[in-house]
Amino acid sequence: MTPFTVSSLTSTxxxxxxxxxxxPDPRHALATFGPRLLAIGLCGxxxxxxxxxxxxxxxxxxxxxxxxxxxxLVPVVVGLPxxxxxxxxxxxxxxxxxxxxxxxxxxxxxxVLAAACGPVLWLLYSIGIDYHLxxxxxxxxxxxxxxxxxxxxxxxxxxGGRHRGVASLxxxxxxxxxxxxxxxxxxxxxxxPRAEVSFIRPIESDVFSSLSTAFASAxxxxxxxxxxxxxxLARERDQxxxx
Amino acid sequence: MIALALSDxxxxxxxxxxxxxxxxxxxxxxxxxxxxxxxxxxxxxxVCWPLLLPLLGTRHVxxxxxxxxxxxxxxEALCTTLDDPAATSMEGPEDxxxxxxxxxxxxxxxxxxxxxIASVELPEHAPSGLAQSLxxxxxxxxxxxxxxxxxxxxxxxxxxxxxxxxxVGHGVPVRERLRDLRARLAAVDELAALDLRNDA
Amino acid sequence: xxTPVVEPPAPPASRVVLALGAMLLFALCAGLGTGEPAVAVxxxxxxxxxxxxxxLLTAPALFAMHQFLGLHARPETMVxxxxxxxxxxxxxxxxxxxxxxxxxxxxxxxxxxxxFGGALVGIAAAxxxxxxLHQAECAGGQPxxxxxxxxxxxxxxxxxxxxxxxxDLVITIARASALP
Numbered sequence: 223m224t225p226f227t228v229s230s231l232t233s234t235x236x237x238x239x240x241x242x243x244x245x246p247d248p249r250h251a252l253a254t255f256g257p258r259l260l261a262i263g264l265c266g267x268x269x270x271x272x273x274x275x276x277x278x279x280x281x282x283x284x285x286x287x288x289x290x291x292x293x294x295l296v297p298v299v300v301g302l303p304x305x306x307x308x309x310x311x312x313x314x315x316x317x318x319x320x321x322x323x324x325x326x327x328x329x330x331x332x333x334v335l336a337a338a339c340g341p342v343l344w345l346l347y348s349i350g351i352d353y354h355l356x357x358x359x360x361x362x363x364x365x366x367x368x369x370x371x372x373x374x375x376x377x378x379x380x381x382g383g384r385h386r387g388v389a390s391l392x393x394x395x396x397x398x399x400x401x402x403x404x405x406x407x408x409x410x411x412x413x414x415p416r417a418e419v420s421f422i423r424p425i426e427s428d429v430f431s432s433l434s435t436a437f438a439s440a441x442x443x444x445x446x447x448x449x450x451x452x453x454x455l456a457r458e459r460d461q462x463x464x465x
Numbered sequence: 466m467i468a469l470a471l472s473d474x475x476x477x478x479x480x481x482x483x484x485x486x487x488x489x490x491x492x493x494x495x496x497x498x499x500x501x502x503x504x505x506x507x508x509x510x511x512v513c514w515p516l517l518l519p520l521l522g523t524r525h526v527x528x529x530x531x532x533x534x535x536x537x538x539x540x541e542a543l544c545t546t547l548d549d550p551a552a553t554s555m556e557g558p559e560d561x562x563x564x565x566x567x568x569x570x571x572x573x574x575x576x577x578x579x580x581x582i583a584s585v586e587l588p589e590h591a592p593s594g595l596a597q598s599l600x601x602x603x604x605x606x607x608x609x610x611x612x613x614x615x616x617x618x619x620x621x622x623x624x625x626x627x628x629x630x631x632x633v634g635h636g637v638p639v640r641e642r643l644r645d646l647r648a649r650l651a652a653v654d655e656l657a658a659l660d661l662r663n664d665a
Numbered sequence: 666x667x668t669p670v671v672e673p674p675a676p677p678a679s680r681v682v683l684a685l686g687a688m689l690l691f692a693l694c695a696g697l698g699t700g701e702p703a704v705a706v707x708x709x710x711x712x713x714x715x716x717x718x719x720x721l722l723t724a725p726a727l728f729a730m731h732q733f734l735g736l737h738a739r740p741e742t743m744v745x746x747x748x749x750x751x752x753x754x755x756x757x758x759x760x761x762x763x764x765x766x767x768x769x770x771x772x773x774x775x776x777x778x779x780x781f782g783g784a785l786v787g788i789a790a791a792x793x794x795x796x797x798l799h800q801a802e803c804a805g806g807q808p809x810x811x812x813x814x815x816x817x818x819x820x821x822x823x824x825x826x827x828x829x830x831x832x833d834l835v836i837t838i839a840r841a842s843a844l845p
Contacts, residue, residue, distance in 0.1 A: 248519070253503070253506060256516070256517060256520070257503070257506050257509040299513055299516060299763075300763045303764075304763070307757045311753055318519045319520075322516050322519050403772065425771060428774060453772050482770075
């Protein structure tokens, strides 16, 4: 049965996403279901954001609800052309419409599952867990709900090709890097209990240097961390700010 | 990033890139509206047009009639043949877009009729007029579907004629073949109407 | 009955030009991360020059040795094979451009982006060239071990030449970055 209502579409996304992805006319499916799937995914992430923001409460609820859908959208929009190109180089020619359809279905799947994880996360936050543990729980939940969405995209790719495993691995690395950097840019999602609440912090370095500094610190090496703003987004603002 | 742009004075480069993204989004929304893809698709194109590019980049998006997948496959195969480097020495057939649009419109009408037939429930002792009208609708539907099937077969033959023309030369009437298909599709409505009048 | 090997069609010249344009676009997107127009302009040819330059410089040697060894493929099909490699490289560069722009906008990692992207483009082009040359050889007859050796040697030579060209460009960029 062709799903037309939001509830039947949500059910199809969770139970059998391949029914949508394997539609004989992907362009028609994208035209018919694409906007609703996008809305389902982004609303699901917004609900998850409300829960995440509830750790601090107040206006942080709204900030996190606005930012978490971007955390889902930006890596897909930025990384999908690279995924397609890398697989095409390995003779895995995925039609653009089919890949885009799989991406929106995957996003909807991730969004709905994230919303489903909301109550569990809220329960943990309500008992007053430590700030760092709260962040780890959020990251763990996102990783958990992101897997089914990613699997939807990978399964949409046609069979065959040469060294497709390499292309898939590179795609995973790319999407993960973009996702991590997007999360770094949009932080904080969970505001520290005594910190000032802000929508977004100024751009400081990048997620990779932050992670490497954190690893070094965990091994007892405290060399400090250069939080200098990088990238043309931050650099030009700094130049304008200087006298 | 939008917050950063709002909180501090953004540079010219950032403004330019954001403006370019928004401009493409606006163009995409306009295209989606003109192609009757719906308000939701147009709004989606504003924000995430990279994901909806397959809809904006194609001139024909089927609306899910019973023959839509076959029409899409036949059109794609024909366009692939026309795009073949060996076929570049020939001009593309005129009014191919019109033929494809007419095919999808006819398919939409079939889909509407199918929905109508499925929704009509004939009671046990139905008046003869209602049963007769429904029977006429079934007949017209079958006639239209048969004509569409014939046009799809004609598209396949058109591909073969294009190949033949690339070998033999301009003696093969590709354009005339296309005109015949257009005329056949235009006659679909007239044929169905004629059947109804004859049975009345 | 032996099924004849069908040679794939030659990509139109416009697609080759678009591929080169895509490589320039990738470099432009990454080069925006330098923050200096003079440096960004010097970054523009960082993908095109090594790849296309290496192909131009080493292709005559490939064709000459191919004929000298009495191998089967027609020179025209070998040119088509190399042009397909450029098209695939351009496709990868185009796909990576949004990612390059994202990291250029938000990080200072543009040299790593250029290096990573350039490596991916080069590997994609090289593997496509090897496969397409093999197809061209199969179309002319049974490929021999001499053909495999020739293609491997050409790939190594092409890689070394492209790295050398890239190194020259990097030195130019570094000097431009050091200017006050």
